[in-house]
């Protein structure tokens with residue numbers, strides 16, 4: 593029997609609402625698979641915690657999280673706490689300190705009705721964005737000089753180390769080789785004359801070790817255009833922290849929106865726990881209404897199961913999401929349905945059981 597210890601950080605807004613549905617799915621798996629069990633520990637960190645304690649997480653929070661096999665996070669950020677504090681002092685802190693340098697964001701159309709792109713179907717939109725997740729434009733390096741004075745200057749320095757750049761690019765080449773897919777690097781060497789010229793050089797250099805992988809290189813502006821006009825060009829995409837963040841929102845827009853976008857923050861060496869989360873934020877506009885779409889958070893569970901090398905469950909979850917999407921009535925309002933968050937979770941679990949146990 594394998595026991596996986598999971599740290600839950602439901603966070604703010606709709607975070608706790610969608611995490612509850614992901615946990616339902618894990619509990620259902622436990623009930624169906626005698627070889628797997630999960631233990632959950634919930635951490636109350638987030639904006640409410642900040643307002644009470646003046647910090648987003650405990651001082652020894654990372655120490656507390658370290659023994660876990662994985663972290664399952666809802667969302668952080670809420671009006672009343674500046675976003676740069678909520679994001680940097682919890683989410684980005686965990687990503688950086690736990691060296692979760694790989695951010696895996698699938699851009700996969702699960703049902704053709706979900707894309708606003710005319711004439712595009714499931715076969716046209718199915719790729720994986722591998723985003724650098726530990727440095728780059730989000731390194732937090734910079735300065736704020738002469739604050740409030742006429743001479744005011746702010747510096748936000750992108751940090752691209754050889755180690756950091758090489759390892760994410762190598763990870764992407766490995767993934768492309770293993771899955772026999774093409775690899776596209778997205779950068780901006782024409783304008784960012786240090787960081788992105790370096791990125792392009794490393795991409796070419798590492799590529800010499802992978803002559804079997806077919807590669808493309810696009811500038812981020814052109815890539816943004818192709819995400820919309822020709823998504824079928826892409827199979828695996830590797831890019832920097834900021835570009836990956838923005839491009840994957842376009843990815844979400846062409847595949848059904850924020851309620852269906854997932855991301856895994858992976859430490860491939862497993863020195864630290866990896867973290868699984870929907871891409872969306874805390875959605876204060878719909879928080880507490882019980883209408884948040886939990887499917888992105890449930891898709892994160894699929895990524896979690898793949899990470900635990902329980903790929904049969906990863907695939908079963910994804911297949912069940914696809915089946916759910918066939919019937920609009922049982923979806924949340926963002927996807928045109930009338931169901932509540934917990935109704936979607938309940939129906940998901942029922943269908944997963946039917947498809948798995950009943951081999952439907």
Ligand SMILES: NC(=O)c1ccc[n+]([C@@H]2O[C@H](COP(=O)([O-])OP(=O)(O)OC[C@H]3O[C@@H](n4cnc5c(N)ncnc54)[C@H](O)[C@@H]3O)[C@@H](O)[C@H]2O)c1
Nearest residue numbers: 667668669670675850851872873874875877878884885926
């Ligand atoms: N990973 C994270 O924790 C994360 C990511 C992005 C933003 N944030 C934070 O979340 C807060 C809100 O940010 P935002 O409004 O820019 O982004 P958001 O993703 O929270 O919301 C954007 C829009 O998408 C909708 N939406 C998002 N998730 C949905 C879901 N599951 N079901 C249905 N609709 C959904 C929202 O209602 C809103 O209209 C901010 O404090 C921000 O810093 C956190």
